[in-house]
Amino acid sequence: MKFGPVAIADAVGSVAAHSVRAGEVIVRKGATITEDDARRLAGAGVTELVAVRLEAGDVGENVAAERLARALAGGGVVTEAPFTGRVNLFAAAAGVLMLDVQALDAFNTIDEAITVATLPALRAVVAGEMVATVKIIPYGVPSQRVDDAIGRIGAIRPIAVTEYQLKSVAVVSTLLPGLKPSVVDKTLRVMAERLAPAGARVESDERVPHQSGPLAKAIRTAVAGPADIVVVFGASAITDRRDVIPLALQEAGGHIEHLGMPVDPGNLLLLGELDGKLVIGAPGCARSPKENGFDWVLQRALAGVPVTRADVQKMGVGGLLMEIVTRPQPRAPGHQAVAPVAGLVLAAGRSTRMGERNKLLQTVRGEPLVRHAVKAQLASRAAPVLVVTGHQAAEVRAALAGLDVSFVDNPDFAAGLSSSVRAGLRALPDDVPGAVVSLGDMPNVTPQVINRLAEAFADRPDALAVVPTLFGQRGNPALLSRALFPAVERLSGDQGARRLLDAAGESVVEVPLDDPAIAIDVDTPEALKALTG
Incomplete structure (x- = not known):
């Protein structure tokens, strides 16, 4: 694999090693340079960029990661599509994570470009929980090294989940x-x-x-x-x-x-x-x-x-257990006051079900759809209010011009909803006890709904989450306690926090409402037409 500066005229077909921004022209890290990219960069005055070219015998990061993940995954484990040289492995059902630790240690010694990380062996996992991730460090790796790693594993399949059997x-x-x-x-x-x-x-x-x-x-x-x-x-x-x-x-x-x-x-x-x-x-x-x-x-x-x-x-190493995030914990004396919760609006998605249009930018009641969701947060008791952007970030920011919000860019928005939730929670001030997470495509949610969630959390500050319900069915937005943030970090793909909330039992406070807005989002052209008439 070749890595280094390349003249713009010679860059077509190579992969940008770093993001390049020149005026209005942006080429993202990891993008394959097209003739149009090269022309626009040259027009913006860029003469060279740092790029990667695969050589004979190399395989790209995604191909390598996918081959390795499939070789590692045993029974009860499924893999997702590769992205940015990474493939995540998930539990297909609830059970216990079984690892061949020696095989995995040997796997990680094959080449510094090839890595796998897992949860601890024998950990209980729920269906859909990430149990491991394969990551290729550079943009490509010799195919022979991938073969070596797969050969080292053999037929072992060292990452498996044994499903619960006794009932x-x-x-x-x-x-x-x-x-x-x-x-x-x-x-x-x-x-x-x-x-x-x-x-x-x-x-x-x-x-x-x-x-x-x-x-x-x-x-x-x-x-x-x-x-x-x-x-x-x-x-x-x-x-x-x-x-x-x-x-x-x-x-x-x-x-x-x-x-x-x-x-x-x-x-x-x-x-x-x-x-x-x-x-x-x-x-x-x-x-x-x-x-x-x-x-x-x-x-x-x-x-x-x-x-x-x-x-x-053998349980002693790691057997000193600290406070965990999946259960409510008593607060220390003198810290009973509940600070205002933050507001977090997810507005990074690609609107794939909407076709070529970005649903968040469509006009509803005279304003971009996303603006309604953000204004509801701003009119509530939530503070500060953060907006996570990704797809068409500049256009979304423009749609929210003049509103008192902070923006959080999620460059990994294509990896799914969970990446936006994680990015938003990481950006919150350290003293915020929780955040009301709302979806940018739910324009009918009112400030009153958000306030009801905040009030319920003030009454139950030990709760992991607060959710609204309509006729017994949970809806959005959801208030997530800071105690739940570490568990959210383990989510991936298009998982929201629903699985975590389902597993949290009585640690989740439900707020019954008679407002259908908590169940209405705009995902399709038909839904948008029904909303706008």
């Missing part, structure tokens, strides 16, 4: 005087929420005194029933193999695989077995929805991935 859990709770029934009830609700992403359920709920005899009987009954896994929540934490729960498991005829784990929270977990069924003595932290070692064991078990004593002992 039911029997819960046994022990009771002591002073333990409120409401605590056990809440534990059951949290357990049900924990199982929901796997499509699993609580099969039975048995409550017995905190004594080994009654508990042993309850464990035998649960194991004999239809449940795939038995989980025991003790009224008192397990502190020794001779404590009530371990003793009861042994009295029932089971055996202890391991007691304790190098994960915090989650240290006081019991891993056992009876008649071929997994029996887990849950640590006290499992009563909370916050991530802990219990999740690591349960998720793998639901996917049919064996969890042994040796597996538990």
